Amino acid sequence: MAMWHLECRNVYELNAWQKADAFSTLLHDVCRDLDLGRDKEWLIYLLQQAGPRMREAVEKGWNREHLAECLFGISEALTFLALIDYYLLFLRHAGYLTGERADEVDGRLRELQDELAALAGRVREALRACPEDSLSSSLWHGTSPRGDVISDSDATGGLFVC
Amino acid sequence: MLSKEDNELLCRVGPGTPMGDLMRQYWIPAARADELPAPNSPPLRVRLLGENLIAFRVTSGKVGLMANSCPHRGASLFYGRNEAEGLRCVYHGWKFDVTGSCVDMPSEPLESNFKHKVRAVAYPCIERGGVIWTYMGTRETPPPLPDLEPNMDPQARVTTMMRDCNYMQALEGDIDTVHFAFLHMGHLTLEDTYEGNFLHYQIKERAPRYAVTDTEFGTCYGAYRPAEKDTYYWRFANFLFPCYTQIPPGTLAVNRGFRAWVPMDDEHTMFFGIAAPPAGGVTVFPERSKRQDVDARRGSSQRAGLGITEMLPDTTDWYGRSRPKADASNDYLLDREKVQRGESYTGLPSVVLEDQAITESMGPIYNRSQEHLGTSDTMIIRTRLRLIRAAQALRDKGEIPPGVDQPECYRQRSGGVILPRSVDWFEATRDLRKAFVEYPEEFVLETIGERRNA
Numbered sequence: 001m002a003m004w005h006l007e008c009r010n011v012y013e014l015n016a017w018q019k020a021d022a023f024s025t026l027l028h029d030v031c032r033d034l035d036l037g038r039d040k041e042w043l044i045y046l047l048q049q050a051g052p053r054m055r056e057a058v059e060k061g062w063n064r065e066h067l068a069e070c071l072f073g074i075s076e077a078l079t080f081l082a083l084i085d086y087y088l089l090f091l092r093h094a095g096y097l098t099g100e101r102a103d104e105v106d107g108r109l110r111e112l113q114d115e116l117a118a119l120a121g122r123v124r125e126a127l128r129a130c131p132e133d134s135l136s137s138s139l140w141h142g143t144s145p146r147g148d149v150i151s152d153s154d155a156t157g158g159l160f161v162c
Numbered sequence: 163m164l165s166k167e168d169n170e171l172l173c174r175v176g177p178g179t180p181m182g183d184l185m186r187q188y189w190i191p192a193a194r195a196d197e198l199p200a201p202n203s204p205p206l207r208v209r210l211l212g213e214n215l216i217a218f219r220v221t222s223g224k225v226g227l228m229a230n231s232c233p234h235r236g237a238s239l240f241y242g243r244n245e246a247e248g249l250r251c252v253y254h255g256w257k258f259d260v261t262g263s264c265v266d267m268p269s270e271p272l273e274s275n276f277k278h279k280v281r282a283v284a285y286p287c288i289e290r291g292g293v294i295w296t297y298m299g300t301r302e303t304p305p306p307l308p309d310l311e312p313n314m315d316p317q318a319r320v321t322t323m324m325r326d327c328n329y330m331q332a333l334e335g336d337i338d339t340v341h342f343a344f345l346h347m348g349h350l351t352l353e354d355t356y357e358g359n360f361l362h363y364q365i366k367e368r369a370p371r372y373a374v375t376d377t378e379f380g381t382c383y384g385a386y387r388p389a390e391k392d393t394y395y396w397r398f399a400n401f402l403f404p405c406y407t408q409i410p411p412g413t414l415a416v417n418r419g420f421r422a423w424v425p426m427d428d429e430h431t432m433f434f435g436i437a438a439p440p441a442g443g444v445t446v447f448p449e450r451s452k453r454q455d456v457d458a459r460r461g462s463s464q465r466a467g468l469g470i471t472e473m474l475p476d477t478t479d480w481y482g483r484s485r486p487k488a489d490a491s492n493d494y495l496l497d498r499e500k501v502q503r504g505e506s507y508t509g510l511p512s513v514v515l516e517d518q519a520i521t522e523s524m525g526p527i528y529n530r531s532q533e534h535l536g537t538s539d540t541m542i543i544r545t546r547l548r549l550i551r552a553a554q555a556l557r558d559k560g561e562i563p564p565g566v567d568q569p570e571c572y573r574q575r576s577g578g579v580i581l582p583r584s585v586d587w588f589e590a591t592r593d594l595r596k597a598f599v600e601y602p603e604e605f606v607l608e609t610i611g612e613r614r615n616a
Contacts, residue, residue: 042534043163066584072386075373079540082374086163086535086543093165094531127586 011062016119019112020058024051026108034096047087054080068127074120081113164530172550173328173527175425176212180553185211185404187566189307191422191434192227192296193217194320195289202244209426209480211298216240220247226260227296229283258282292320308572311597312418315438322484323433325518328527329405329425335517336407336421337541339385339397343368345516348507350451358611360448360578363387363395373587374540378564379571381548383541384587389580396587399576401545403565408576411449414594415606416440417577429526430481442600448578448610469512486515494519573597580611
């Protein structure tokens with residue numbers, strides 16, 4: 001069985017998670033400042049939910065049994081981002097968000113999308129290298145069976161090294 | 163939810179509109195080849211991208227597609243005489259070939275050269291796989307036809323049906339995977355399914371999870387549900403620029419079909435369904451229900467549970483082709499007793515008509531400022547965004563939209579597959595999603611979680 005070495009044992013140390021968290025906070029602030037009236041309360045609700053759920057998707061993916069299932073979490077996070085992206089377009093074009101504010105959110109959203117896409121790319125690379133392997137929960141929460149955890153600052157930049 | 167402006171941009175396809183310009187970058191299906199059955203057969207009225215056109219097949223078999231109005235005084239060329247290698251306006255006898263060149267102008271003096279100065283609006287046509295394709299763009303040399311596998315198979319079947327609504331809401335029905343388990347199969351229970359087949363997994367968990375991704379051809383989604391302990395059932399479907407879909411029923415490894423939602427104008431769409439026999443001749447039915455099997459054993463004409471869609475005879479009207487008998491004027495022949503008896507979720511005569519009725523019921527152009535899209539609508543969201551952004555990029559920067567000059571990116575398949583939970587869905591299906599590939603039967607069965615008994 002091939003060995004997996006985690007770049008970040010703790011999901012909270014992942015760049016993608018940190019950016020997701022920051023974006024979720026930004027989105028919360030944006031929603032707080034929005035006044036859409038009663039008939040569009042649902043939209044605020046949806047956006048307020050989408051931020052934390054996007055962040056949680058990364059966490060849940062990280063905690064699944066199989067490495068490949070990490071991708072589900074990333075996909076789900078990207079799904080929430082697509083939803084947010086779509087509604088931001090509406091808010092901007094309907095005049096609920098100023099151009100400047102919309103640009104700021106949009107820029108952060110693209111950064112996060114890129115980060116998640118890069119993370120997915122690294123997971124895929126790792127899967128290609130060890131297609132049959134899976135992450136055991138002991139490995140997930142502790143050191144690898146070989147005991148040599150690679151630090152976050154691993155110069156390879158890869159999430160996993162097989 | 164879209165602002166009024168974005169909705170307009172997405173839906174309007176007439177000449178000079180951003181989406182109309184985008185559509186005109188591509189070859190698009192104009193008619194079935196058998197609608198012009200023989201050389202010199204009667205001309206056909208074709209409404210396409212908001213333009214009134216006349217299709218005709220000349221003596222040599224070539225097809226022409228020309229503006230309805232004669233460039234002389236605007237008489238309709240539908241009444242034209244289909245004569246040797248051209249269509250002659252019956253008003254003053256001007257005759258045009260398939261390129262739109264005026265080849266005869268008997269109303270002018272013999273010595274006049276006027277005919278060489280006059281051209282009718284004509285669009286190039288190519289016939290392939292039972293479809294007449296046309297290019298309505300501005301390039302002198304049109305781009306290549308898309309490599310859509312089913313349309314390149316001589317055994318493919320082409321069906322058409324007109325829909326009284328905008329192309330986008332019709333198309334969105336195809337990429338909205340969840341509706342299948344409700345609109346079409348909502349009346350089924352687990353007892354109606356065979357354990358371990360695709361339908362079983364769908365009924366067991368009607369709301370799947372999604373992975374949606376942008377691609378070089380448009381957008382692709384994988385919807386996944388738990389299958390067995392170590393596996394997921396995945397349904398893959400595609401949107402391909404500018405108006406094609408590949409839907410997820412069936413088996414990914416062998417499916418060979420695509421659907422075109424061709425805008426006739428802003429409020430009418432011609433659906434083209436093009437299906438070739440399964441790749442390698444491997445026929446499997448991973449979604450059959452027990453009810454369908456009962457129907458089939460009875461020799462029922464209900465097309466194994468999918469119902470019947472009766473068609474009206476074509477008329478020569480602009481909107482007279484490929485009309486179903488069931489329409490809004492007769493409530494699509496709704497039979498509520500079928501619902502009471504548990505035979506159908508909707509009481510409508512067929513799966514096709516369920517889609518027809520529901521999308522038409524949204525109005526000619528759905529007002530998307532009133533909708534409430536959630537996470538299960540992500541494929542729709544991403545597809546809209548791609549179309550809107552591609553149309554804007556073409557309008558603002560002259561950027562050629564995806565796929566126009568990459569015919570090979572259309573070599574795609576859609577359908578269902580069972581995958582181990584430990585594999586990357588996108589990589590694991592990379593080959594299965596490719597068109598023009600055949601697999602041995604044993605392998606195909608494995609992809610749907612079945613094995614043929616020895």
